[in-house]
Amino acid sequence: MLQTSELLFYGIKIVARLSVLSRLAVVARDPGTQDTVAGASVGTLRLARQEFLVAAGNPKAILIFTAFLPQFVDPARAITPQFALLGALFLMLEWIAIGAYAYMGLHMRRWFAQPRGKRLFNRCCAGLLSAAASVLLMARRT
Incomplete structure (x- = not known):
């Protein structure tokens, strides 16, 4: 049956993986206390620069400025101030x-x-993974 249905094979594979992950999250041993990593403190300016670089490389921002925001720009008026405000x-x-x-x-x-x-x-994550596996198991292809 699995040889003839690629969809069934992938479905079982996904459900099995999510079930295993949820089971592992449930039975995870008490993590105890973590060792703290000692390192040099990072300045606020450096963190702000790092955040800017991450945000600038985010495709979401590029999509917002190229696909979403132009819908709200009135072409009859000056475009630059409108884009600056948005x-x-x-x-x-x-x-x-x-x-x-x-x-x-x-x-x-x-x-x-x-x-x-x-x-x-861990238990909440296990519940969410189990729910995702159940939804995938119950999903029907249209």
Whole structure:
């Protein structure tokens, strides 16, 4: 049956992998405390530069500026100020998102410092992987 249906083969392969991953996440031993890596502190300016380089190379930003934003530009008016305003709004929203990620990371670090938090995270990931495997198993090709 698997030789005749490539789709069935890939489906079983994907479901099996997700099931194994979810099982491993459930039975993962208590990670305990992690050793902290001592290193030189990095300055804020260097981190900002690194973030800019990562964001500048992000295809999402390129797509937004080339495909999404032009829809909101009025061709009857000056284009440069409109793009400047839209770009500034985009950068402001990006800054807010990065700040939110940093804030969540700070609190998640405290949460993961406890073995109970790590265990709960592993179980949640296992549940999500099991749910993904179940959805893939139940999905029908149209």
